[in-house]
Amino acid sequence: AQKVTQAQTEISVVEKEDVTLDCVYETRDTTYYLFWYKQPPSGELVFLIRRNSFDEQNEISGRYSWNFQKSTSSFNFTITASQVVDSAVYFCALSEPNSGNTPLVFGKGTRLSVIA
Amino acid sequence: EPEVTQTPSHQVTQMGQEVILRCVPISNHLYFYWYRQILGQKVEFLVSFYNNEISEKSEIFDDQFSVERPDGSNFTLKIRSTKLEDSAMYFCASRGQIQETQYFGPGTRLLVL
Numbered sequence: 001a002q003k004v005t006q007a008q009t010e011i012s013v014v015e016k017e018d019v020t021l022d023c024v025y026e027t028r029d030t031t032y033y034l035f036w037y038k039q040p041p042s043g044e045l046v047f048l049i050r051r052n053s054f055d056e057q058n059e060i061s062g063r064y065s066w067n068f069q070k071s072t073s074s075f076n077f078t079i080t081a082s083q084v085v086d087s088a089v090y091f092c093a094l095s096e097p098n099s100g101n102t103p104l105v106f107g108k109g110t111r112l113s114v115i116a
Numbered sequence: 117e118p119e120v121t122q123t124p125s126h127q128v129t130q131m132g133q134e135v136i137l138r139c140v141p142i143s144n145h146l147y148f149y150w151y152r153q154i155l156g157q158k159v160e161f162l163v164s165f166y167n168n169e170i171s172e173k174s175e176i177f178d179d180q181f182s183v184e185r186p187d188g189s190n191f192t193l194k195i196r197s198t199k200l201e202d203s204a205m206y207f208c209a210s211r212g213q214i215q216e217t218q219y220f221g222p223g224t225r226l227l228v229l
Contacts (some may be wrong), residue, residue, distance in 0.1 A: 016132070033216045043205060045220040052216075093160060097216055103149060103161040103172055104209075104218055 002027050004094050006107035012116050013082050021077045021110045027039030029053075034068065034075045035093040035104065045091070051075065082114045118142045120221035123210050128227045132197050137224045139191045139208030148191045148217060149209040150183065154178070159207065165191065198228045 003026040005032060013019045025034065025084045036048040051068050059066045079086055089109045095102040123148040139214045141148050147193050163183055170183065182194045191210075194204055205225050208216040214220040 035217070037220070042222075044222040045207060047217060047219060049189070050217050067193075093159075095216060095218075102147075102211075102216060102218075103164055104151075105161070106159040108158045112130075 002094050002105045003108035004092050004105055006090075006092055006110050008110045009111070010111045012115060015080050015084060018078060018080050019082050019112065019114075021079075021090050021112065022116060023077065023094045023107060025073045025094045026076065027094060027096060029096045031112060033070070033097065033102075033108075034079050035095070036066070036075075037091045037093060037101045037106075039089040039109070039116050041088070041093065048077075048090075065094070079112075084114050084116050087112060088113045104110075119207055120193050120210055120219055122221035122224050125222065125225060126225045127131045128229065129198055130227055131200060135195050135198055135226065137193045137195075137208075137212075137226070139193070139221055140189050140208030141191055141208065142212070142219060143189070145210035145212050145219075147171075147213070147218075148185070148212075149211075151192045151207045151209065151220075152204040153223075154204045155202075162187065162193070162206075181196075195226075198226075198229050202226060203228045 005024045015046045032053045034051045065078045067076045089111045091109045092107045093104040121145050123138045143180045148165040151159050153159045163177045164171045180196045184192050207223045208221040211218045
């Protein structure tokens with residue numbers, strides 16, 4: 001069965017600090033996709049990144065970076081030099097394309113508060 | 117940039133009433149989804165839809181729920197007789213055939229009184 005665990009419920013940092021959001025997943029499939037979505041206070045879900053299980057290269061996009069490690073079943077997300085606008089709930093999610101019409105399984109989310 | 121749209125943004129209804137939530141997926145997408153998020157909780161899968169039929173549904177998606185694609189653009193979620201516990205944010209999502217990224221609409225916040 002698929003499962004996504006985000007152990008950090010809430011994190012508070014001061015602006016300009018770096019912060020890492022943890023995500024651990026469980027799946028029996030060898031082919032799967034991992035995602036991060038951002039949910040700002042306005043409520044919408046904003047897609048940030050998708051990673052497939054065969055691509056363990058880390059990715060950097062501006063102040064955002066992602067560390068995918070199959071050995072530990074983790075897909076962690078780091079924000080460098082955090083800003084107040086980064087305050088949001090961040091969800092990690094998993095889908096298994098070989099398991100039908102690939103619904104996403106979400107973690108419970110991590111609420112990040114960046115204080116000025 | 118194409119996006120998923122949802123209407124209404126907010127809906128307040130009385131318990132027992134029927135509600136229809138509407139979504140317009142991205143135009144060349146083929147796979148459609150409904151998810152819900154009870155306040156402060158995680159996003160939960162309700163149903164997926166492809167080729168004019170339901171492909172998967174969760175245990176939440178009971179007989180009170182139905183989905184339809186009445187024309188070439190809209191994708192609707194109907195709740196026949198709303199309960200207090202149906203109060204949540206409902207998200208529609210769509211994806212294209214090749215990409216595995218689901219893009220979400222802005223959500224409909226449903227409040228059942």
